[in-house]
Amino acid sequence: MQPATMQALYLDRRVRLRTDLPVPEPAPDEALVRVHLAGVCATDLALVDGYYPFCGVLGHEFVGHIAAATAAGRVGQRVVGEINVGCGQCADCLAGRPTQCGTRTALGIRARDGAFAEYLRLPLANLLPVPDQISDAAAVFTEPLAAALQVLVQRPVGPGERVLVVGAGRLGQLLARVLRLTGADLEVVARHPGQRQLLEDAGVRWVAETAVADATYDLVVEASGGPGGFAIARRAVRRRGTLALKSTYRGELALDLSALVVDEVTLIGSRCGPFAPALRLLAQGLVDPTPLICEQLPLAQGPAALAVARRPGTMKVLIDCGGGARQAAGTTGCG
Amino acid sequence: MQPATMQALYLDRRVRLRTDLPVPEPAPDEALVRVHLAGVCATDLALVDGYYPFCGVLGHEFVGHIAAATAAGRVGQRVVGEINVGCGQCADCLAGRPTQCGTRTALGIRARDGAFAEYLRLPLANLLPVPDQISDAAAVFTEPLAAALQVLVQRPVGPGERVLVVGAGRLGQLLARVLRLTGADLEVVARHPGQRQLLEDAGVRWVAETAVADATYDLVVEASGGPGGFAIARRAVRRRGTLALKSTYRGELALDLSALVVDEVTLIGSRCGPFAPALRLLAQGLVDPTPLICEQLPLAQGPAALAVARRPGTMKVLIDCGGGARQAAGTTGCG
Numbered sequence: 001m002q003p004a005t006m007q008a009l010y011l012d013r014r015v016r017l018r019t020d021l022p023v024p025e026p027a028p029d030e031a032l033v034r035v036h037l038a039g040v041c042a043t044d045l046a047l048v049d050g051y052y053p054f055c056g057v058l059g060h061e062f063v064g065h066i067a068a069a070t071a072a073g074r075v076g077q078r079v080v081g082e083i084n085v086g087c088g089q090c091a092d093c094l095a096g097r098p099t100q101c102g103t104r105t106a107l108g109i110r111a112r113d114g115a116f117a118e119y120l121r122l123p124l125a126n127l128l129p130v131p132d133q134i135s136d137a138a139a140v141f142t143e144p145l146a147a148a149l150q151v152l153v154q155r156p157v158g159p160g161e162r163v164l165v166v167g168a169g170r171l172g173q174l175l176a177r178v179l180r181l182t183g184a185d186l187e188v189v190a191r192h193p194g195q196r197q198l199l200e201d202a203g204v205r206w207v208a209e210t211a212v213a214d215a216t217y218d219l220v221v222e223a224s225g226g227p228g229g230f231a232i233a234r235r236a237v238r239r240r241g242t243l244a245l246k247s248t249y250r251g252e253l254a255l256d257l258s259a260l261v262v263d264e265v266t267l268i269g270s271r272c273g274p275f276a277p278a279l280r281l282l283a284q285g286l287v288d289p290t291p292l293i294c295e296q297l298p299l300a301q302g303p304a305a306l307a308v309a310r311r312p313g314t315m316k317v318l319i320d321c322g323g324g325a326r327q328a329a330g331t332t333g334c335g
Numbered sequence: 336m337q338p339a340t341m342q343a344l345y346l347d348r349r350v351r352l353r354t355d356l357p358v359p360e361p362a363p364d365e366a367l368v369r370v371h372l373a374g375v376c377a378t379d380l381a382l383v384d385g386y387y388p389f390c391g392v393l394g395h396e397f398v399g400h401i402a403a404a405t406a407a408g409r410v411g412q413r414v415v416g417e418i419n420v421g422c423g424q425c426a427d428c429l430a431g432r433p434t435q436c437g438t439r440t441a442l443g444i445r446a447r448d449g450a451f452a453e454y455l456r457l458p459l460a461n462l463l464p465v466p467d468q469i470s471d472a473a474a475v476f477t478e479p480l481a482a483a484l485q486v487l488v489q490r491p492v493g494p495g496e497r498v499l500v501v502g503a504g505r506l507g508q509l510l511a512r513v514l515r516l517t518g519a520d521l522e523v524v525a526r527h528p529g530q531r532q533l534l535e536d537a538g539v540r541w542v543a544e545t546a547v548a549d550a551t552y553d554l555v556v557e558a559s560g561g562p563g564g565f566a567i568a569r570r571a572v573r574r575r576g577t578l579a580l581k582s583t584y585r586g587e588l589a590l591d592l593s594a595l596v597v598d599e600v601t602l603i604g605s606r607c608g609p610f611a612p613a614l615r616l617l618a619q620g621l622v623d624p625t626p627l628i629c630e631q632l633p634l635a636q637g638p639a640a641l642a643v644a645r646r647p648g649t650m651k652v653l654i655d656c657g658g659g660a661r662q663a664a665g666t667t668g669c670g
Contacts, residue, residue: 091551092574100574100599102550154601215437216426230592239427239435248593255590257565258583260604264435266489267602269595 002032002067008057008117009302009319015048015058017302024113024121031069031124033079036324037140037296038062038115040309040317042170042225042247047109048306051250059116060108063130063139064323071124079127080142081120082275083107099272116302116319128275131283136324141174141289141316142278148174149281150273151221151244152182155266159183164217166233167224168195168206170292170316171246175221176204177287187212189224189232192313198291212236215263223247239263244270292316337367337402343392343452344637344654350383350393352637359448359456366404366459368414371659372475372631373397373450375644375652377505377560377582382444383641386585394451395443398465398474399658406459414462415477416455417610418442434607451637451654463610466618471659476509476624476651477613483509484616485608486556486579487517490601494518499552501568502559503530503541505627505651506581510556511539512622522547524559524567527648533626547571550598558582574598579605627651 002023010018026032039061047054060083066074085105086098093101107122108114130139148171157163161184165175168190176188176199190196190206199206215238222233225247237243243265260267281287292315297305299321309317337358345353361367374396382389395418401409420440421433428436442457443449465474483506492498496519500510503525511523511534525531525541534541550573557568560582572578578600595602616622627650632640634656644652 097575102574154599239437240432245592245596248596250593251591252589253592254587255592256587257580257590257604258585260602261580261583261606262604264489264604264606266604267595269592269597269599269601271596271599 002119006118007299008113009059009299009306010056011048011058012055013050015303015306017300021057021117023119026068026121028070029123029125030121031071031074031127032067033062033064033081033120033122033127034067034323035062035064035115035117035120035321036136038319038321039140039144040305040319041144043109045306045310046248052109054109056108057113057115057117057120058108059114059319060106061140061143062115062120062321063136063142064120064321066127067119069124074124074127078130078139080130080139080275080279081107081122081128082126083109083143084272085112085123085126116299116321118299118321118323128279131279134279134282135290137290137293137318138282138288140318141292142275142282144171145174145178145278145281145287145289146273146275147171147246147271148178148273149277150270151175151246151268152178153273154268154270155219155242155244157182157184157219161185161218162216163187164189164212164220164233164236166220166222166229166236167247168192168199169223172223173198173292173315174287174289175223175246177202177289178281179221180204181281181286189229194313194315198315201291215239217241219244221246225249227253237265240265242266242268244268246270289316293318296320298322337454341453342634343448344394344634344641345391346383346393347390348385350638350641352635356392356452358454361403361456363405364458364460365456366406366409366462367402368397368399368416368455368457368462369402369658370397370399370450370452370455370656371471373654373656374475374479375640375654376479378444380641380645381583387444389444391443392448392450392452392455393443394449394654395441396475396478397450397455397656398471398477399455399656401462402454404459409459409462413465413474415465415474415610415614416442416457416463417461418444418478419607420447420458420461451634451656453634453656453658463614466614469614469617470625472625472628472653473617473623475653476627477610477617479506480509480513480613480616480622480624481608481610482506482581482606483513483608484612485605486510486581487513488608489603489605490554490577490579492517492519492554496520496553497551498522499524499547499555499568499571501555501557501564501571502582503527503534504558507558508533508627508650509622509624510558510581512537512624513616514556515539516616516621524564529648529650533650536626550574552576554579556581560584562588572600575600577601577603579603581605624651628653631655633657
């Protein structure tokens, strides 16, 4: 039996730990998930800052197990979950693009309580089983790893290409680990010594902002989220090259669209990605995200976890929501 | 024998007819072309307005015949010409992208005298023979038709897609005629009665600005060149759709890049295109651009031709440079 109430990190203008929230009641097509670990993402911090309107339980990166579901065979299964829930009836959903459904909900982001909690609910169809060889500490990266892979879904990369990632934070590090697998000539713009060390450890070449060559990269992925990073990315992409935008920006950015036309640059907005290939890469050990873990705190210290995640140079902060077997956190103490 | 001097429309801050210009002397790999007809394009008007720095003979859309060349077999051949001349040695040229060579010259646009003249010179490799079944009046559209086709080079269109062209001016009309061939569900935003009539005559559905549906088009091609047109295009493209930019804009445009990321829109800058398919479509009669001709004036009235091209709603204005057989102009008197 599940308890009636649970702990969760709740955002209502400001974020606080609540212990009085009812355990969610899943709809017939949904499952109740007991959360093991959850990861803090820049989007969580942006939501706290009021960048998007959201009121409810935060968090969308998680691994857990199915505690209750109408599909009895799946109870107990260790799972990760796709965060977008489409209406199933609009043109986008029917065209197989539920992540772009105009009335979608999104775990911990849009009209759906999230993963910084003991329990969450999601449609069974959103929950993918996690192969045994993937630890909880690695599985919790499935969602951001899928987001990194989305660049390759939208713009496949060949081994003969020159690729630049701008930004070596949480997402930039995952992008580097994924793009490395293509055999492309990859460089990553990294500012902080800790970021550079992580790239070196992963066999990826870093480059200082000032050393980025003009107009030479076939693909540039902007993952810094700042106007400065965008300017570097725009400058670095070759004529008729591709600039993929992985981060959101505050407000509008002035852009010389004429230069974009003259240089025939393709600009790609890129967001959520496919979970299945992310799980395959994790299961095969081709991507190891665990060196990015800086700190792991219990759910009761959730507000402190968000504060740690804000520190410049901090990589991944995990929140232990208590549902998993005790595992070594594997933190590197980076940042 | 060629004469020693020639007539040409010369831009040097202001544009004027000159009769004292020396006939160009082609380099060993170049040909001397006697121009028959040339077309006035928005880029010519922008150059006159000082939008780009250029000093020299204007004009880049032309049909003519080879008057002199080291390749004697080609003398007399009727030709159109690719306007960009790459250095042949940089990474872009060696990768087969001479139109993106950083030190390229471009006929009547960049460090190379243009086509509003009795004679011009271009590398033989740039000059494509024009099949007999294509009239001069149609062949002069090869360059802008190739530019319209470039959208399909960069983003092929399937027959099941919804496509919107914003703008029904010179380029919008050619885009409509090319995109119509894909079988896609095509609409074109048109303001002026004359533009609408031309679309109807070509079997293309036009739509008023206010009637454009939000976020429903798989591909939107912006060919209006104005911020208003860009706003319509941005609004019309569906999530995860493609927005192709065919026109240049004055100054910078403020753009909500975050919305681009969240909606996963792809923005494509698109400029010059391939001549060979343009000639195939013209030869097969699949595209007939001649209804777009509004007026044809002799080179001696070049300044007047530019003035006519500026009038709102004016389609194509041709300049008769005198080298061709006298043909019926086929003007519709549109505008």
